[in-house]
Amino acid sequence: MNLVTTINSANHAQFDLAGYCHSTPNYLQTRARINYLLERYLSQDILTERLLDLPQQFETPQQRPWQKINWQAINHSQIIGIEPKLFLQVIASAVEIEAPIRSYSQESWGYLQTAHPQLARFMGGVTDENGKIIEVGIWEKEERQHAPAFSKIYQQLTGKKLQQKPNTVHGYQPTGNVRAEIYNHGVSRISSEWSAVSIYIWLMSHSTGALQMAIAQPLQDEVNHLGKFWGITRWGFGDSVFRRVIGSIYRLIRLLNHHQKERTSGQDIIKFSHLKYGIEIGYSLMKVMTQMCRWNYHLKADALSQVFGNSLSHTSLEVSPQSSGVVWE
Ligand SMILES: [Fe+2]
Numbered sequence: 001m002n003l004v005t006t007i008n009s010a011n012h013a014q015f016d017l018a019g020y021c022h023s024t025p026n027y028l029q030t031r032a033r034i035n036y037l038l039e040r041y042l043s044q045d046i047l048t049e050r051l052l053d054l055p056q057q058f059e060t061p062q063q064r065p066w067q068k069i070n071w072q073a074i075n076h077s078q079i080i081g082i083e084p085k086l087f088l089q090v091i092a093s094a095v096e097i098e099a100p101i102r103s104y105s106q107e108s109w110g111y112l113q114t115a116h117p118q119l120a121r122f123m124g125g126v127t128d129e130n131g132k133i134i135e136v137g138i139w140e141k142e143e144r145q146h147a148p149a150f151s152k153i154y155q156q157l158t159g160k161k162l163q164q165k166p167n168t169v170h171g172y173q174p175t176g177n178v179r180a181e182i183y184n185h186g187v188s189r190i191s192s193e194w195s196a197v198s199i200y201i202w203l204m205s206h207s208t209g210a211l212q213m214a215i216a217q218p219l220q221d222e223v224n225h226l227g228k229f230w231g232i233t234r235w236g237f238g239d240s241v242f243r244r245v246i247g248s249i250y251r252l253i254r255l256l257n258h259h260q261k262e263r264t265s266g267q268d269i270i271k272f273s274h275l276k277y278g279i280e281i282g283y284s285l286m287k288v289m290t291q292m293c294r295w296n297y298h299l300k301a302d303a304l305s306q307v308f309g310n311s312l313s314h315t316s317l318e319v320s321p322q323s324s325g326v327v328w329e
């Protein structure tokens with residue numbers, strides 16, 4: 001009886017949210033863990049469900065609930081197959097990239113408020129006539145938990161408090177071409193969600209136990225946002241434009257260099273001696289994008305119109321029916 005219990009608990013410890021947990025995984029084993037996580041958290045069904053939730057969010061906004069995190073149980077031994085110092089550098093970068101969320105949400109609100117007030121509310125909430133926030137947007141509510149969560153993980157692992165250095169946010173910059181502005185802003189938000197999903201999946205492939213479970217919470221928020229933003233941007237701008245973005249290597253390079261100068265530690269991961277991890281992160285980025293493209297293939301224009309209505313606000317966007325993308329294909 002005792003023997004059975006021992007075997008069961010030992011087996012249990014070998015499996016975690018990323019599948020089989022090797023004590024020192026090689027490159028192929030880490031890739032297998034990344035793939036397992038993708039099927040678990042970024043399946044076609046999950047993406048569809050996250051997108052279909054958006055109209056409901058417009059009606060009755062509700063924050064995605066988190067599972068309880070056992071902060072006290074997080075410890076060093078749960079970092080798998082990577083030097084803890086490097087793992088911690090990426091956690092520290094995550095804290096910096098996630099802030100300052102209020103500026104990000106107000107930037108989105110500025111871009112979206114005339115063309116899609118419901119989406120603007122989802123992102124940036126509602127303000128009174130003096131610009132004072134009277135309702136916080138759901139996206140902001142979900143996002144503002146991420147930096148503190150990664151800070152807490154960092155503190156739990158190191159015993160030290162992290163000195164935050166938030167990003168600079170440019171804010172809403174009107175150019176006179178509302179359609180192009182919204183399009184570019186949408187692409188930049190999708191890029192951020194895409195990179196966050198890819199990096200958090202990679203972090204989860206190198207962790208286990210309470211540490212891995214803690215990272216799974218922000219990851220699921222980012223998947224939620226990626227599915228929603230991808231779907232609504234596809235609805236508003238069509239597939240042909242999107243394909244250009246996806247195929248653009250320039251955008252990927254820009255993404256990888258995103259705020260590079262402002263990072264205090266994250267760039268170390270790209271050093272030659274850490275090439276293996278750079279390749280793993282690249283693999284994660286590529287696999288997430290492949291999964292999104294597979295899903296995109298099944299997104300049908302008429303189904304999207306049924307979910308979101310016929311088009312973005314035409315008067316404010318000043319576009320002709322022929323050029324407005326998916327709705328008119
Ligand atoms: Fe986030």
Ligand SMILES: [Fe+2]
Pocket residue numbers: 143193196221222225
């Ligand atoms: Fe997000």
